[in-house]
Each structure stands twice: as structure tokens, then as C-alpha cells.
Amino acid sequence: MKKALAFDIGGTKIYSTIINEDGEIISEIDKFSTPKTLDGIKDVLKKQILKYEDKVDCIAIATAGAVNNENTAVIGSTGNLVKGYFTIDFQKLSSKKVFLENDANAAAWAEYKIGSSRGSKVSVLLTLGTGVGGGIIINDKLLKGKSGAAGEMHFKMYPDKRRKCTCGSYDCFEIYASGTALKLDAEETLNDKSVTTYDVIEGLKSGDKKMTEIFNRWQNDITVGIKGLVNLFDPDCVVLSGSMAQFVNTKKIEEGVNEDLVVPPTSIRLATAGNYSGMIGAALLAMQK
Amino acid sequence: MKKALAFDIGGTKIYSTIINEDGEIISEIDKFSTPKTLDGIKDVLKKQILKYEDKVDCIAIATAGAVNNENTAVIGSTGNLVKGYFTIDFQKLSSKKVFLENDANAAAWAEYKIGSSRGSKVSVLLTLGTGVGGGIIINDKLLKGKSGAAGEMHFKMYPDKRRKCTCGSYDCFEIYASGTALKLDAEETLNDKSVTTYDVIEGLKSGDKKMTEIFNRWQNDITVGIKGLVNLFDPDCVVLSGSMAQFVNTKKIEEGVNEDLVVPPTSIRLATAGNYSGMIGAALLAMQK
Numbered sequence: 001m002k003k004a005l006a007f008d009i010g011g012t013k014i015y016s017t018i019i020n021e022d023g024e025i026i027s028e029i030d031k032f033s034t035p036k037t038l039d040g041i042k043d044v045l046k047k048q049i050l051k052y053e054d055k056v057d058c059i060a061i062a063t064a065g066a067v068n069n070e071n072t073a074v075i076g077s078t079g080n081l082v083k084g085y086f087t088i089d090f091q092k093l094s095s096k097k098v099f100l101e102n103d104a105n106a107a108a109w110a111e112y113k114i115g116s117s118r119g120s121k122v123s124v125l126l127t128l129g130t131g132v133g134g135g136i137i138i139n140d141k142l143l144k145g146k147s148g149a150a151g152e153m154h155f156k157m158y159p160d161k162r163r164k165c166t167c168g169s170y171d172c173f174e175i176y177a178s179g180t181a182l183k184l185d186a187e188e189t190l191n192d193k194s195v196t197t198y199d200v201i202e203g204l205k206s207g208d209k210k211m212t213e214i215f216n217r218w219q220n221d222i223t224v225g226i227k228g229l230v231n232l233f234d235p236d237c238v239v240l241s242g243s244m245a246q247f248v249n250t251k252k253i254e255e256g257v258n259e260d261l262v263v264p265p266t267s268i269r270l271a272t273a274g275n276y277s278g279m280i281g282a283a284l285l286a287m288q289k
Numbered sequence: 290m291k292k293a294l295a296f297d298i299g300g301t302k303i304y305s306t307i308i309n310e311d312g313e314i315i316s317e318i319d320k321f322s323t324p325k326t327l328d329g330i331k332d333v334l335k336k337q338i339l340k341y342e343d344k345v346d347c348i349a350i351a352t353a354g355a356v357n358n359e360n361t362a363v364i365g366s367t368g369n370l371v372k373g374y375f376t377i378d379f380q381k382l383s384s385k386k387v388f389l390e391n392d393a394n395a396a397a398w399a400e401y402k403i404g405s406s407r408g409s410k411v412s413v414l415l416t417l418g419t420g421v422g423g424g425i426i427i428n429d430k431l432l433k434g435k436s437g438a439a440g441e442m443h444f445k446m447y448p449d450k451r452r453k454c455t456c457g458s459y460d461c462f463e464i465y466a467s468g469t470a471l472k473l474d475a476e477e478t479l480n481d482k483s484v485t486t487y488d489v490i491e492g493l494k495s496g497d498k499k500m501t502e503i504f505n506r507w508q509n510d511i512t513v514g515i516k517g518l519v520n521l522f523d524p525d526c527v528v529l530s531g532s533m534a535q536f537v538n539t540k541k542i543e544e545g546v547n548e549d550l551v552v553p554p555t556s557i558r559l560a561t562a563g564n565y566s567g568m569i570g571a572a573l574l575a576m577q578k
Contacts, residue, residue, distance in 0.1 A: 066552065076553070122435045134521075143427065145523020146411045149552035155517025159446050159465070159510050169516070169549035176448070221448050227458070228444025232423075232521070234434020260458035263355065263438035264365070 002287045004060040005052045005096075006279035007045065008103060010034060011064055011080025011130075014041070015276065016048045018056060019283035023114040025276060027052075038084055042093065049094045059098040060286035061090060062106035062278035066149035071099050071289075075147060079166055080131075099286035103127075105142050105151060106281035107273070108135025111239045113284050115273030120236035124229050125271070126153065127242035128222070131166060132174040136233060142285075153177070155228065157221060176221040179244045186214045201247055219248055223256035226268070234263040241271035291576045293349040294341045294385075295568035296334065297392060299323065300353055300369025303330070304565065305337045307345060308572035312403040314565060316341075327373055331382065338383045348387040349575035350379060351395035351567035355438035360388050360578075364436060368455055369420075388575035392416075394431050394440060395570030396562070397424025400528045402573050404562030409525035413518050414560070415442065416531035417511070420455060421463040425522060431574075442466070444517065446510060465510040468533045475503045490536055508537055512545035515557070523552040530560035 001021050008015040014034050018027040032044050049059060065078030065085065074086040091098045101109070108117075108125035117123035117137070127133035134151040136143040143150045154165065154172035163184065165172040175181050179197045186195040190210070200218075203211025226238055238257075240250060254268035273280055290310050297304040303323050307316040321333050338348060354367030354374065363375040379387045390398070397406075397414035406412035406426070416422035423440040425432040432439045443454065443461035452473065454461040464470050468486045475484040479499070489507075492500025515527055527546075529537060543557035562569055 120435075122439075136521075138427065138432065139430075141428075143522070145552065146409075146525045146555075147523055147553045150411075150521065150523035152520040152523075152551040154520040154551045155444060156446070156513045157448050159513040167549070167551050169551075172520075173517075224445045224448040228462075229521075231441040231443040231461075232425075232439065232518075233432070234436055234439035234441075236435045260456070262441040262443045262456050262458075263434065264436045266435075 003056045004058050004283035004286050005049065005056045006283040007048070007059070007061045008276065008278045009041070009061060009063040009081070010103065014044055015279060017276065017279060018052060019060070019280055021284070021287055023110065023273075023280045023284055025280070029276065034081070036082055038082055038088065041082065041085070042088060045093050053094050053096050056096065058096050058286045059094050060279070060282035061098065061100045062103040062282040063100055064103055066147070066152070067100045067102045067105070068148040069144050071101060073100065075149060097286070097289075099282065099289060101282045101285055102133070102135070102151070103278040104133025105135040106279070106285065107133070107241055107271070107277040108137055108239070108281065109142060109285055110273040110277035110281035111241070111271055112137050114280065115239070115277065116269045116271055117237050117239050122233060122235040123237050123239060124233055124235050125239045125241055126177070126226070128177060128179070128240060128244035128248070129242035130179050132178045133242070138233070153225075155225070157225065173225040177218070177225055181221070182215070182218045182244070185218050186211075189214050204247075219253065220256070222248065223253045226253065227257050227261065230257055230266050231262050235266055237267040237269050239269050239271050241277065245270055292345045293347050293572035293575050294338065294345045295572040296337070296348070296350045297565065297567045298330070298350060298352040298370070299392065303333055304568060306565065306568060307341060308349070308569055310573075310576055312399065312569045312573055314569070318565065323370070325371055327371055327377065330371065330374070331377065334382050342383050342385050345385065347385050347575045348383050349568070349571040350387065350389045351392040351571040352389055353392055355436070355441070356389045356391045356394070357437040358433050360390060362389065364438060386575070386578075388571065388578060390571045390574055391422075391424070391440070392567040393422025394424040395568070395574065396422075396530055396560070396566040397426055397528070397570065398431060398574055399562040399566035399570035400530070400560055401426050403569065404528070404566065405558045405560055406526050406528050411522060411524040412526050412528060413522055413524050414528045414530055415466070415515070417466060417468070417529060417533035417537070418531035419468050421467045422531070427522070442514075444514070446514065462514040466507070466514055470510070471504070471507045471533070474507050475500075478503050493536075508542065509545070511537065512542045515542065516546050516550065519546055519555050520551050524555055526556040526558050528558050528560050530566065534559055
């Protein structure tokens with residue numbers, strides 16, 4: 001059975017492990033803080049590759065940032081990673097084939113192959129974390145667009161420039177549906193810069209009225225955004241993944257989404273492929289190439 | 290060379306003509322007011338079919354409403370057409386193969402084959418008319434979704450229910466980017482129910498300050514909506530079609546869209562396949578099947 005050495009390169013951490021063709025993790029998960037320099041990142045990758053490349057068929061990297069249609073490089077800049085990250089020649093780091101995919105795209109693929117969107121012709125995955133990522137699968141293929149960057153969840157929630165997004169534009173879905181957004185919602189409502197996402201979640205759990213209102217506004221924004229995506233893609237399901245997904249009420253979101261669609265109803269589901277779905281998806285994609 | 294008897298069935302008019310494999314219109318355009326009954330619509334189609342079906346290889350229908358993935362029937366209800374329209378068994382009307390596609394999808398296909406998105410791997414077409422239609426092409430295929438209804442331009446411009454859309458939901462792109470929307474913008478700004486789309490366009494042309502402001506708000510809403518679509522689909526181009534498209538400044542929209550995208554820049558273009566692009570696209574799709 002084929003095996004891939006997989007990486008997940010994010011703004012804070014780099015993870016690495018070995019994954020087989022069934023999408024099973026078959027070795028330890030190695031963890032590193034993401035270095036703040038290009039050489040630092042390359043060194044982490046090189047050391048892991050040196051250690052494991054003889055045991056695997058290919059290298060599979062799930063990464064922050066958009067990945068080109070050739071799956072060889074990151075295109076453009078990625079807010080959370082060191083400047084010039086997109087200049088790394090990943091193939092140079094190994095004698096084995098190196099395959100890259102955007103982390104949310106890779107997670108969407110993992111859900112499609114071994115997770116909660118298995119058997120779905122058309123699915124949309126949202127990663128609700130510090131930011132919001134997206135991965136869209138249409139008839140057994142990831143939606144990549146002309147340059148590989150498709151699936152970015154930066155459609156607008158207001159047309160008139162209210163809240164600046166991390167991308168530099170205004171009012172993107174990401175800045176209303178992320179963990180960061182929940183904190184901003186709370187800051188605005190309570191007029192208190194020190195309030196945290198954690199405070200809102202704890203308040204929600206203990207039945208605090210104000211915190212519940214703040215949470216409901218955030219969940220409504222997520223619902224409204226998903227409704228637009230469902231009218232565009234007519235998907236079998238929308239999968240919610242990422243650290244914030246555990247807090248939302250998927251049943252309530254599903255009811256809200258389905259109440260006034262133009263297309264037939266859809267299903268809203270939590271991801272089931274686990275915390276390392278990015279590595280699993282990248283590995284499965286790399287091995288099928 | 291193959292030929293198709295083509296129809297365009299809209300809420301107000303039904304058009305019909307014959308189209309060849311090159312997408313050329315090779316007979317008169319017949320025009321009918323759309324009957325208000327099911328039998329009335331069927332009668333118009335039957336008469337045309339009886340007259341022409343011996344001369345063609347297939348029947349191609351561009352229609353309002355979503356069309357299923359088998360291209361045989363309309364699914365769900367269509368606001369502008371008679372109730373129960375989706376129950377029509379179109380294949381029964383002819384001994385030749387009958388092929389249906391949504392009118393905006395068909396127009397997108399015509400632009401892709403003989404119009405302004407020719408050669409584009411990924412393109413989005415918007416029909417800006419009384420309403421807004423959408424057709425999305427990804428790698429030589431129309432985006433259809435699980436049930437055939439994908440490409441509906443009912444993503445939300447506000448999350449908090451301001452303006453009711455014709456679809457029954459609130460704040461859809463359609464109700465901010467259509468001709469109807471421009472009238473609503475003017476009504477709200479001028480507090481005058483009698484103002485028309487025509488008044489705004491005339492005011493814009495003559496340099497009226499208020500009307501120019503109203504027009505610019507409308508054009509900005511279109512720009513903001515397209516920006517979201519471009520971040521989602523990463524298209525080579527966005528094509529603007531329909532009766533309102535002639536009034537927008539595509540260069541200004543393109544600059545606005547490209548100024549803060551997450552994906553690489555795109556191109557905004559006017560449609561060039563003409564007023565009968567729906568029939569042309571449906572005919573080309575039907576003949577390639």
C-alpha cells in the first residue's frame with residue numbers, strides 16, 4: 001500500500017506524519033512551531049524529509065495560502081506566514097514527488113474521501129477557526145479556478161465598508177464567521193476590547209443573556225453566508241470543520257439555511273475526518289496523482 | 290450540419306428560431322406573448338414544433354427556472370411563469386430529442402462558445418435584467434449542482450433582513466443588482482414610488498447629481514457582489530449580459546473588483562453573443578449531447 005509523508009503548514013504550527021492510501025495515520029504526529037524565516041521553515045521540512053522519505057512514495061503538503069493548479073507552489077502572499085513563503089521551491093526539498101494543496105481544500109478532500117461528505121457529488125467545506133477557509137468539491141474534483149485560488153470565503157456581508165478583513169478588503173464572510181469575528185462581535189456589543197471568544201462561549205454555556213445574543217448574531221451571520229453558498233453551488237452538504245465548528249448548532253443552521261433557499265434543501269454537517277484532515281486530504285490527493 | 294429548433298421561454302415572451310451547429314440563427318425569430326396557462330404554453334410550443342421539427346435534429350429550450358441534471362424538466366417553481374410549469378413533460382411535445390437548460394446557463398454557454406468568454410477555463414455570467422440570472426462554467430462544464438439548480442445569484446448583501454427579494458428571502462444579490470433594484474434604490478433615496486429605472490438612467494446621462502449617486506450606489510452593489518463571486522470561483526472573466534448591462538461601466542467595475550481580491554485579478558466584459566444568446570446556448574448544448 002502506498003504511503004505519503006504529510007505536512008500541515010500553518011501560521012502557528014507545522015505538523016508532520018505518515019499516511020497510507022486508506023487515509024490512516026500510521027506514525028507519530030510530529031509538531032513544530034512555525035519558524036519566522038524562510039530558511040527556518042525549509043529546515044523543518046528538510047529534516048523530516050531526510051528522516052522519512054525512503055519509507056514513503058511521495059511528500060504531501062497541506063498549506064496555508066492558495067496553491068497553483070500544478071500543485072507545486074503557493075501563489076501570492078499568505079497573511080499568517082513569513083514574507084516570500086510563496087518563493088519556496090518545495091520540489092527541491094525531496095527526491096520524491098512533492099505535492100501541495102491548500103489546507104482547506106485538502107480538508108474538504110479528506111471529508112469527501114473518508115469523512116462526513118463521503119458520497120456527495122457536490123459539497124462545500126468551511127473551516128471555522130481563527131480565520132475561515134473553504135474547499136469546494138464538484139463532481140469528484142476540487143474547485144480550483146483559473147489560478148488555483150478558488151474557494152476563498154471572502155464574499156461580502158455588507159456592501160458599505162464596515163469591518164476591515166484580514167485580507168485587506170472589507171466585510172468578508174471570514175471576518176463575520178471566524179473565531180476572530182466572534183471576538184469582534186463581543187467587543188462591539190460590550191464596548192470592551194478585552195473580551196475573548198472564550199468568554200462568549202463560556203457565557204453561552206452558562207446561559208448569560210448578553211453572551212447568548214452575541215453568539216446568536218455570529219451564528220446567524222454564518223447561516224446567512226452559507227445560504228448564499230448553497231444557492232450558488234446547490235450542494236448535497238456543507239461540512240463545518242475547524243476549532244469553532246464544535247460550538248455551533250448545526251441543526252439550527254440547517255433549518256435557517258433551508259427555510260428560504262432558491263435551490264432544493266441541503267444538509268449541514270460537522271466534519272468527522274479529525275484534526276489532521278488537512279494532512280490526510282493532501283496525502284490522498286498526492287497518492288492518487 | 291446539425292440544426293436545432295430553439296425556444297426561449299420567459300415570463301413575458303416566448304421566442305423561437307432555428308440555430309445551426311456554429312451557433313448561427315438561420316431562420317426568422319418568432320415571438321409570442323407567454324400564455325398565462327399551462328395549455329397555452331404547450332400550444333405555442335406544439336405549433337412551432339409541428340411546423341419545424343422535420344427540418345431539425347433536436348429541440349432546444351432555454352427557460353426561466355432551474356433545469357434538472359438530465360436536462361428534461363424544470364424543477365420547483367418559477368416566480369414569473371404559470372403555476373405548475375414544472376409539471377410540463379417537454380419530451381412529449383416532439384418526436385425529436387427535447388433538451389432544456391436554464392436561460393442564464395444557456396446564455397453563459399453561448400458566451401463561452403461564440404461570445405466574450407470564449408477560451409476561458411472558468412467564467413461567470415450575470416444577466417442583469419428585471420431580475421439577475423447566473424451561469425457558471427468550470428473547465429468546459431456548466432456548474433449544475435446536485436439537482437441542477439446551481440448558479441442562483443441569491444447570496445446575501447446584508448445579514449439582517451432589509452429588503453425582500455422576489456424569491457421570498459431577503460437581501461439577495463438579485464434585489465440589489467437588477468433593474469428592479471435600481472428602481473428600489475431610487476424610490477428609497479427620493480422617497481417617491483413613481484420613479485423609474487428609466488428616470489435614473491436618463492438622469493445619469495444628463496449629469497443629474499442625485500440620479501448619478503443612486504446609479505453609483507447600484508453599480509457599487511454590483512461590484513461588491515462580483516468581488517465575492519470572483520474570490521469564490523477565481524474566474525478568467527465575468528460576463529455581464531441582459532438589458533441593464535449596457536448601462537454599467539465595466540472598466541470601473543473591473544477596477545473596483547480587482548482592487549482588493551484574495552485571488553489573482555479577473556476581467557469584466559460585456560456579453561457579445563447577442564439578445565438571443567439563451568437560444569443559441571441551449572441549441573449548442575442540445576446538439577453536442
